[in-house]
Amino acid sequence: MNTDTDARPYAARDPDTRARLGWTLLALVLLWPLLLLAEFRPWALFEANNLQVMGAFLAGFLPPATSTEFLGLLLKATLETLAIATAGIALALLIAIPLAILCTRALAVSLIGPGPGRLGGSALRAAGRALLTFLRAIPEIVWALMLVRVFGLGPAAGVLALAVTYGGMLGKVYTEIFESTDTRPTRSLLAAGAGRFAALTYGLLPNAAQELTSYTVYRWECAVRASVIMGFVGAGGLGQLMDQSMKMLNGGEAATILLVFLLLVVLADALSATLRRALA
Amino acid sequence: MAFELQGVGLTHGNGFRALQRISIRLGRGERAAVIGPSGAGKTSLIRLLGVATRPSEGRLNILGRNPWQLPAGELRRLRARIGTIHQAPPIPPRLRVITAILAGRLGQWPAWKALLSLLYPVDIAGAQATLARFDLADRLFDRCDRLSGGQLQRIGIARVFYQEPDLILADEPVSALDPALADAALGELVAESERRGASLFASLHAVDLALKWFPRIVGLRAGEVAFDLPTAEVSNGLLHELYAAEGSVLPTQASAPAALRHGGATAEAMAESGDGTLAANVVRLDTCRGR
Numbered sequence: 001m002n003t004d005t006d007a008r009p010y011a012a013r014d015p016d017t018r019a020r021l022g023w024t025l026l027a028l029v030l031l032w033p034l035l036l037l038a039e040f041r042p043w044a045l046f047e048a049n050n051l052q053v054m055g056a057f058l059a060g061f062l063p064p065a066t067s068t069e070f071l072g073l074l075l076k077a078t079l080e081t082l083a084i085a086t087a088g089i090a091l092a093l094l095i096a097i098p099l100a101i102l103c104t105r106a107l108a109v110s111l112i113g114p115g116p117g118r119l120g121g122s123a124l125r126a127a128g129r130a131l132l133t134f135l136r137a138i139p140e141i142v143w144a145l146m147l148v149r150v151f152g153l154g155p156a157a158g159v160l161a162l163a164v165t166y167g168g169m170l171g172k173v174y175t176e177i178f179e180s181t182d183t184r185p186t187r188s189l190l191a192a193g194a195g196r197f198a199a200l201t202y203g204l205l206p207n208a209a210q211e212l213t214s215y216t217v218y219r220w221e222c223a224v225r226a227s228v229i230m231g232f233v234g235a236g237g238l239g240q241l242m243d244q245s246m247k248m249l250n251g252g253e254a255a256t257i258l259l260v261f262l263l264l265v266v267l268a269d270a271l272s273a274t275l276r277r278a279l280a
Numbered sequence: 281m282a283f284e285l286q287g288v289g290l291t292h293g294n295g296f297r298a299l300q301r302i303s304i305r306l307g308r309g310e311r312a313a314v315i316g317p318s319g320a321g322k323t324s325l326i327r328l329l330g331v332a333t334r335p336s337e338g339r340l341n342i343l344g345r346n347p348w349q350l351p352a353g354e355l356r357r358l359r360a361r362i363g364t365i366h367q368a369p370p371i372p373p374r375l376r377v378i379t380a381i382l383a384g385r386l387g388q389w390p391a392w393k394a395l396l397s398l399l400y401p402v403d404i405a406g407a408q409a410t411l412a413r414f415d416l417a418d419r420l421f422d423r424c425d426r427l428s429g430g431q432l433q434r435i436g437i438a439r440v441f442y443q444e445p446d447l448i449l450a451d452e453p454v455s456a457l458d459p460a461l462a463d464a465a466l467g468e469l470v471a472e473s474e475r476r477g478a479s480l481f482a483s484l485h486a487v488d489l490a491l492k493w494f495p496r497i498v499g500l501r502a503g504e505v506a507f508d509l510p511t512a513e514v515s516n517g518l519l520h521e522l523y524a525a526e527g528s529v530l531p532t533q534a535s536a537p538a539a540l541r542h543g544g545a546t547a548e549a550m551a552e553s554g555d556g557t558l559a560a561n562v563v564r565l566d567t568c569r570g571r
Binding site for chain 2: 109112184185187188192195197201209
């Protein structure tokens, strides 16, 4: 190897080396003050009295509660949480899909050439992106707190809060998934006069369906967890139950609820894997 | 008239001049092949004619219209009348063959028909008849990722046949086919053009195929038209001048005897690969280097 490089007057040297080194150093320089700002002190976890406090807290969770009455409540709350998450995602899709189709550059006919209407097109895309940003910039808990005042305590506020925030998130990521899959099929269809929906369904979705599905199911899983947090502010479901258990210092009930969360995440994983296999 | 270019040039965003001073006119129903060394601008020219790229300068007229002055709706209707066969077929691998072919008419169908056809194909007979011309009718309901590169390239041609465009553009349409299939596919292209009176403009890497199937040859070198002549007037000297940068041997379709002449390894590669794609490339490189 060595003699080989020596023999050539223009030794092959990766021209990207300096840039890569520079970016790595910059990342480290930026990371350090951020860690200080975030009071990053992981060793505090392992101090003796802290371990004791955490141990006592966790010991309160055992044994998990298994009384029939509580399990009945738990079942009802679980179904409610699933309903909130699923309805929230379904409504979010109604926001996300049209906005993603509007915003993605992959389906922009006016970019081919570029042709007529490119100014209007890019203005529309920018407006759509701004709307998506606004929807997801406000945390769902804030939407929930606001909507609880309108709809009263119960799942309705949670569903709408999820729909708004998750619509923004799904729309943004769909837009980018469309752009990062192979856009040649779509381009060639648009260049042969096909419309936007035809180009989407014949050119883009066959390649992007798996990734779209996996992200959507993952977001459904996040919606389950988010609906729990919103339950703390009175939006119903497992969160409300968890709130009551914690307030009554009933660790056993909290532990059972956590086990249900685990089960739901496992379920979401299995669903995602099945759907991806079906679309492969 | 199919198209007319006058003093057309194309400069890419990075400042590279892909085409300059191009003036070509193709009559309605006329057939011409464009040949030239790689990097000469053949693909850029096809993209210009396919209304996929806007020229940097010059006058462009396609099927009687100036595409870049049309409003969006009319531009779309014009594009639906042009069928481009791409060198690498732009077909998602998960699509079924029938869907890939029916996609040729998306420019003519309303959106509801396009969506309906995904639930149940609206024209099975039409797609099957088109496929039969390429001996692939039995693959109608297979997924495209089950096909070989050569089969997929023929699906790409079939899609454009199904589109029934007035102007057929082809960018190295038979580059993934072995000599016999390449010859047959070009024959089908010419026959389709004759049958419907559609104009045909194709870029080809193999000079022999261009000379055999086309009555007119455009030689492209370094982004400029080197010659534009009836095939009978294209001399060997002109061809060698055109390909001077690629060595002393003209790029042609690799034939089986040629592969054998170049030694055992090449012949083996030919036997292994389904359509002889790999082997064809090996031979072509060898001949270009003048070994």
